[in-house]
Amino acid sequence: MKLVLLRHGQTDWNFEDRYQGRSDIPLNAVGQRQALEAAARWANVEFDAALVSPLQRAYDTASAVVGHRSIERHVMDDLMETAGGDWEGLTFRQIREQWPEIFRDWRASNRDAGPVNGETPRLAGHRVVTAMTEWISVQSSVRSLLVVGHGSALRAAAAQLAGFSDETYPELSRLDNCHAHVLTQKGANFGRWELVEQNV
Template identity: 50%
Template sequence: MRLVLLRHGRTAWNAEERYQGHTDIPLDDVGRSQAAEAARRLAGHHFDLAASSPLVRARATAESVVDGRGLDLVLHEEFMETGGGTWEGLSFTEIRTQWPDDWTTWRSSHLDHGPLGGETPRQSGTRVVTAITRMVGEAESTLGTPETMLVTAHGNCLRAAATLLTGMDAAGMGRLERLRNGAAIVLEGSPQRPGRWRIEAYNA
C-alpha cells in the first residue's frame, strides 16, 4: 500500500521559529495557501483512509485535501507533534541561548534526542506508526487492505515515523531533510512488514 505523510501548512509560530509541539496554533495566510496547494497537488490521488492530528493546523490542512471526496477524516491524538516540554512556545533563539548543549543534541535529529522535558522523536514516531497500523488493520477486517492512506500531521513526528517505517537506525532521522510546510513523504510498503517500507518521494 501507499502511505502519504503530509505536513501541515505554515503557522505564525513556524514563521517566528517557535517550538509548537502540542500548542494549538492555526494556519497563517501562507499556511492556508500551502494547504490549498497541497490539495491541488494531491487531487489526482485516491485515498481509502484519511487521518489527521486534531491540532487545528493539521486538521485544516487535511480538510483542504479531503474536501469533496466523500471521505471521513479521522482525528487521533496519536498524530500530534512531538511534545515540546519546557520548550513549547519558546523561539529557537531562546532555546539555543538557554540550553546550548540540549539544543545541539536536539538539532542532530536523532530518534532518541527530544526537547527538554518533552518526548523523543522515537516516542512520537512510534505512536504515529502504531495508530497507522491499527487503522489499516481495522480497515482490512471490513473492507480489505487499503491501497492508499493519507496522514496529515507534523514535521518532527512524521520524519520519525518515516525513519521507523523504513527501518533506519536511530541516527537515520538526521539523514532525512526537514519536511517543508505543506509537503509530503510518500512511502510504499506492507503493514505486515514494519521496518521494510521504502520512500517513494520526499518533500513532494
C-alpha cells in the same frame, strides 16, 4: 499500499521559528494558501481514508486536501506533534541559549534528544506508527492512505517504517510546510515499507 505523510501548512509560530509542539496554533494566510496548493498537488490520488491530528493546523490542512471528496477522516490524538515540554512557545534562539547541548543534539537529528520535559523524536515516531498500525490492522481494503500531522513526529514515523538507523536518520529530510514523505508497502507485513519520495 501507498502512505502519504503530510505536514500541515505554515502558522505564525512557524514563521517566527517558535517551537509549537502541542500548542494549538492555527494556519496563517500563507499556510492556508499552502494547504490549497497541496490539495491541487494530491487531487489525483484516490485516497481511501485520511488519518488526521486533532490540532487545528493539521485538521484545516486535511480539510483543504480532502475537499469535497468522499474520503473518510479519522481524527486521532496519537497523531499530535512531539510534546514540546519546556520548549513550547520559545524561539529556537531562546532554546539554544538555555539548553545549548540538548538543542545541538536535537538539531543534529539525534532521535533521543528532545524538548526538556517533553518527548523525543523516537518516542513520537513510535506513537504515530503504533496508531497507524492499529488503525490499518482492522481495515480490509485500504490501498492509499493520507496522514496529516506534524513535521517532527511524521519524520520520525517515516524513518521507523522505512528502517532508518540512528546513523542514517539525519539523511531523512525534514518536512517543509505542506510537504510529504511518501512510502509504499513492500510486502504483506505492515512493517516492510520503502520510502519512495522525500519532502514532496
